[in-house]
Amino acid sequence: MxxxxxxxxxxxxxxxxxxxxxxxxxxxxxxTFARINAAKIRQVGNxxxxxxxxxxxxxxxxxxxxxxxxxxYDEDMKRALAELNxxxxxAKQLPDDPFLVIPDSTQTSMSQKYGSLLEPNQIAxxxxxxxxxxDLTGIWASGRxxxxxxxxxxxxxxFASDSFSLDxxxxxxxxxMVKATYGGTHWDQSAYETxxxxxxxxxxxxxxxxxxxxPGNYRTYIAxxxxxxxxxxxxxGGVSEAAIRQSESSLGKMRNEGATLSPLFTLSEDFSSGLxxxxxxxxxxxxxxxxxxxxxxxxxxxxxxxxxxxxxxxxNYAAGGEGLRAAVMSAGDLDEADVLKALGTGVYLSNLHxxxxxxxxxxxxTGMTRYACFWVENGQIVAPIENMRFDDSIYNMLGEQLExxxxxxxxxxDVGTYDGRELNATICxxxxxxxxxxxx
Amino acid sequence: MDLKTILxxxxxxxxxxGLRYVKENTDFRLVRDQKPEANTRESKQGxxxxxxxxxxxxxxxxxxxxxxxxxxxxxxxxxxxxxxAKYSLHSFGLEARPVATGSYxxxxxxxxxxxxxxxxxxxxxxxxxxxxxxxxxxxxxxxxRIVESESHFVSSNGSDFDQQYLMVxxxxxxxxxxxxxxxxxTDGGLLAKSFQTGMEVFxxxxxxxxxxxxxxxAVELLTAExxxxxxxxxxxxxxxxxxxxxxxxxxxxEIDRILGDERNYAGWSFVRMADFGKLQYGSKLMNITFDxxxxxxxxxxxxxxxxxxxxxxxxxxDGLLIRGLGGKESQIRSGLDGVANFRASSWxxxxxxxxxxxxxxxxxxxxxxxxxxxxxxxxxxxxxxxxIDDYRNKFQFGCEYGKLxxxxxxxxxxxxxxxxxxxxxxxxxxxxxxNEDTFEVYGTPFCGKGEPNQVIxxxxxxPLCLFDxxxxxxxx
Numbered sequence: 001m002x003x004x005x006x007x008x009x010x011x012x013x014x015x016x017x018x019x020x021x022x023x024x025x026x027x028x029x030x031x032t033f034a035r036i037n038a039a040k041i042r043q044v045g046n047x048x049x050x051x052x053x054x055x056x057x058x059x060x061x062x063x064x065x066x067x068x069x070x071x072x073y074d075e076d077m078k079r080a081l082a083e084l085n086x087x088x089x090x091a092k093q094l095p096d097d098p099f100l101v102i103p104d105s106t107q108t109s110m111s112q113k114y115g116s117l118l119e120p121n122q123i124a125x126x127x128x129x130x131x132x133x134x135d136l137t138g139i140w141a142s143g144r145x146x147x148x149x150x151x152x153x154x155x156x157x158x159f160a161s162d163s164f165s166l167d168x169x170x171x172x173x174x175x176x177m178v179k180a181t182y183g184g185t186h187w188d189q190s191a192y193e194t195x196x197x198x199x200x201x202x203x204x205x206x207x208x209x210x211x212x213x214x215p216g217n218y219r220t221y222i223a224x225x226x227x228x229x230x231x232x233x234x235x236x237g238g239v240s241e242a243a244i245r246q247s248e249s250s251l252g253k254m255r256n257e258g259a260t261l262s263p264l265f266t267l268s269e270d271f272s273s274g275l276x277x278x279x280x281x282x283x284x285x286x287x288x289x290x291x292x293x294x295x296x297x298x299x300x301x302x303x304x305x306x307x308x309x310x311x312x313x314x315x316n317y318a319a320g321g322e323g324l325r326a327a328v329m330s331a332g333d334l335d336e337a338d339v340l341k342a343l344g345t346g347v348y349l350s351n352l353h354x355x356x357x358x359x360x361x362x363x364x365x366t367g368m369t370r371y372a373c374f375w376v377e378n379g380q381i382v383a384p385i386e387n388m389r390f391d392d393s394i395y396n397m398l399g400e401q402l403e404x405x406x407x408x409x410x411x412x413x414d415v416g417t418y419d420g421r422e423l424n425a426t427i428c429x430x431x432x433x434x435x436x437x438x439x440x
Numbered sequence: 441m442d443l444k445t446i447l448x449x450x451x452x453x454x455x456x457x458g459l460r461y462v463k464e465n466t467d468f469r470l471v472r473d474q475k476p477e478a479n480t481r482e483s484k485q486g487x488x489x490x491x492x493x494x495x496x497x498x499x500x501x502x503x504x505x506x507x508x509x510x511x512x513x514x515x516x517x518x519x520x521x522x523x524x525a526k527y528s529l530h531s532f533g534l535e536a537r538p539v540a541t542g543s544y545x546x547x548x549x550x551x552x553x554x555x556x557x558x559x560x561x562x563x564x565x566x567x568x569x570x571x572x573x574x575x576x577x578x579x580x581x582x583x584x585r586i587v588e589s590e591s592h593f594v595s596s597n598g599s600d601f602d603q604q605y606l607m608v609x610x611x612x613x614x615x616x617x618x619x620x621x622x623x624x625x626t627d628g629g630l631l632a633k634s635f636q637t638g639m640e641v642f643x644x645x646x647x648x649x650x651x652x653x654x655x656x657x658a659v660e661l662l663t664a665e666x667x668x669x670x671x672x673x674x675x676x677x678x679x680x681x682x683x684x685x686x687x688x689x690x691x692x693x694e695i696d697r698i699l700g701d702e703r704n705y706a707g708w709s710f711v712r713m714a715d716f717g718k719l720q721y722g723s724k725l726m727n728i729t730f731d732x733x734x735x736x737x738x739x740x741x742x743x744x745x746x747x748x749x750x751x752x753x754x755x756x757x758d759g760l761l762i763r764g765l766g767g768k769e770s771q772i773r774s775g776l777d778g779v780a781n782f783r784a785s786s787w788x789x790x791x792x793x794x795x796x797x798x799x800x801x802x803x804x805x806x807x808x809x810x811x812x813x814x815x816x817x818x819x820x821x822x823x824x825x826x827x828i829d830d831y832r833n834k835f836q837f838g839c840e841y842g843k844l845x846x847x848x849x850x851x852x853x854x855x856x857x858x859x860x861x862x863x864x865x866x867x868x869x870x871x872x873x874x875n876e877d878t879f880e881v882y883g884t885p886f887c888g889k890g891e892p893n894q895v896i897x898x899x900x901x902x903p904l905c906l907f908d909x910x911x912x913x914x915x916x
Binding site for chain 1: 472475476478479480481482483484485486496497498499500501502503504505506509513516517519520521522523524526527528529530556557558561562565578579615617620622624699700701703704705707708788789790792825826827828829830831834836838856858860862888891892893894895915
């Protein structure tokens with residue numbers, strides 16, 4: 001695929017005329033999916049696809065597009081040239097864009113991380129028998145993901161990565177569930193079976209009689225996976241500079257009214273894990289690490305080059321939507337082994353579900369508890385709880401009500417597949433809250 | 441491409457082969473504050489090859505469209521199906537892929553090329569100028585999303601149907617700010633105005649008139665009182681009923697969810713197989729239909745992606761649950777009656793049970809009678825926040841704009857209106873339902889579900905509705 005992208009990008013860029021500029025991006029994957037219900041195969045298949053993106057500039061006009069590629073050079077060159085000519089026609093008709101950014105990055109990079117994956121015809125035999133009698137539902141995904149970028153200034157990047165993941169829920173006859181994801185780059189049958197056996201053992205805790213708790217404010221521990229869900233909200237009406245400038249951000253209060261979060265809360269965008277590429281769709285390379293919220297204070301935001309041009313500020317080469325691509329929340333000093341003791345009496349939440357801003361400008365989020373969530377008394381798990389709705393503000397959860405942060409930040413891979421398999425992950429610890437508002 | 445010829449040339453050891461070709465262009469234009477923000481086109485095309493081997497379906501989606509590419513995809517699908525067959529959740533036969541032939545063309549008056557990119561940009565620029573009714577409007581957006589889509593399905597058991605669509609979504613929005621108060625108004629909720637239609641929706645005088653109203657209401661909200669907190673009557677406009685039907689009826693009735701396929705992602709359902717024919721889902725005023733036959737509604741079609749003919753069916757009749765949202769595979773697995781809703785988001789995904797057009801049928805109350813019956817309550821319109829649990833029980837929804845109802849009259853405007861409830865009790869509290877004059881059609885391009893994930897178009901239509909004793913509240 002790298003060869004195909006290199007050939008097409010060189011040919012297309014060589015075809016440009018005076019006053020034309022072009023950024024090309026490449027995204028593709030060859031993924032085998034197996035959908036599992038009750039530890040059986042519900043659906044199985046493979047998706048082999050690649051897209052070529054164009055960001056075309058002529059004089060002061062700009063338009064963009066993407067096309068499907070077939071994987072064969074002659075056919076794809078034909079499609080790419082036709083698309084370039086269509087963009088040329090369209091751009092002439094558009095109004096001038098005062099904030100367009102001409103690509104000027106000349107940086108290059110190459111990252112190819114090849115793994116050891118199961119062959120598609122091995123997957124069922126390797127993953128299903130270990131599930132035994134468990135009621136397991138989930139999704140297997142494995143294969144190679146590609147991303148590339150090239151521009152008319154000479155910049156060129158390529159990133160390829162092999163990976164697999166089994167994202168699953170285990171379910172008791174009483175419909176209590178635990179959630180886990182086993183993923184990696186090199187398949188290890190023994191490690192997989194051990195991981196699965198551990199999560200099946202955790203399910204036993206869920207067989208305790210459930211406890212119904214009433215709406216109210218509770219001392220609460222939210223484990224890393226739940227914190228990752230909260231942090232994902234910062235990518236939508238959060239750390240985007242454009243969103244703050246256009247009064248559509250929950251962090252506007254930090255910029256404009258001096259609001260702060262807890263000194264225990266530090267959020268960065270940090271690519272040092274190497275899980276996701278450091279270059280954006282325009283081939284710009286972000287700093288390896290940017291501290292966004294430093295000990296509760298808004299230190300900086302994610303700024304794309306377009307936003308930078310509009311507001312006369314410096315870009316930190318964020319992606320177009322100015323969302324987090326490599327979120328890292330700093331760990332604290334609460335030892336994992338002491339979490340239940342520190343919680344004392346309250347609610348332990350392993351996962352959250354279906355978060356949405358209930359009042360974005362005030363930073364208020366609503367959502368549900370899900371999976372392994374427990375009532376804890378005097379540092380001991382007493383019973384799983386029925387799922388509860390919460391509605392609380394980030395200025396409480398990550399602000400005045402934040403009492404402790406665990407000492408280990410875990411990797412929460414993004415297993416989303418809406419626009420193809422995601423490469424991102426959120427690295428974060430668990431949080432202990434003095435009070436958390438459960439409403440229904 | 442000649443899909444029938446390609447199918448006839450494919451040589452694989454399978455009990456059944458199907459090819460689904462999809463080509464789709466999505467043009468998206470966004471203007472912010474009279475300046476172009478985005479002019480993009482996404483062009484996707486590919487073929488989903490599906491095979492049936494030893495009772496197990498397997499698929500291989502490929503964007504390589506020549507015979508060699510499709511043959512290779514079919515070969516690989518056979519390998520996957522063969523390996524998976526001994527672990528099949530259900531062993532299917534050919535009845536899962538009924539034979540279908542025919543065509544569908546979505547209705548429109550004005551073709552997509554009637555507006556050049558420049559002309560449409562000019563209209564959107566005018567729209568953002570019109571939205572700025574006051575210096576307190578700090579941000580304006582106008583967007584248009586035009587989708588031209590075609591699909592063609594052929595199969596070894598004789599299916600051969602094609603469907604072509606022109607679909608347009610548009611939205612106009614204004615953010616108003618005064619000090620620390622910020623409010624936003626859109627055109628009925630983000631992209632709720634999504635239809636199978638043509639460029640006739642870009643009638644300039646109509647668009648600009650709506651924009652003036654949107655801007656004015658955003659400014660009006662700046663000085664509005666907070667929505668009151670308490671348990672009271674709730675009147676929902678059809679643009680909010682769209683979301684209400686979608687989240688607390690549609691997803692709950694998807695048979696694949698009830699069968700547990702979604703338990704690791706979107707979730708399960710409070711509805712169980714034994715509930716069909718027995719569960720009083722809502723009050724006797726509640727009649728829900730699956731109706732893919734309404735002209736211009738966003739998810740109308742003639743056949744689903746498994747080849748089942750699409751027809752109108754009642755899912756809930758006089759409040760009683762009678763039928764689920766399940767395509768042929770779910771019907772076979774569950775033994776329940778279903779509908780033609782086995783749909784894929786594109787060529788690169790396998791079909792699953794989805795909503796299409798899911799509507800609440802009109803009742804017989806006039807607007808005046810419905811509002812006039814409320815002594816104390818709140819009217820809410822245009823969704824801005826949505827969240828519901830994985831069983832589709834406990835929901836909390838928020839709207840952009842509200843009005844107090846006092847002694848049978850709409851009085852003060854209120855901001856940040858929200859409500860929360862549990863699905864079954866909520867629908868059983870439906871106490872008045874508007875007549876045809878209050879019935880409005882909406883849709884959304886963004887319904888997410890499935891593993892691997894798929895986002896798909898759905899349509900919802902509803903009259904004005906009054907619910908009894910609902911917990912409502914305001915902002916922070």
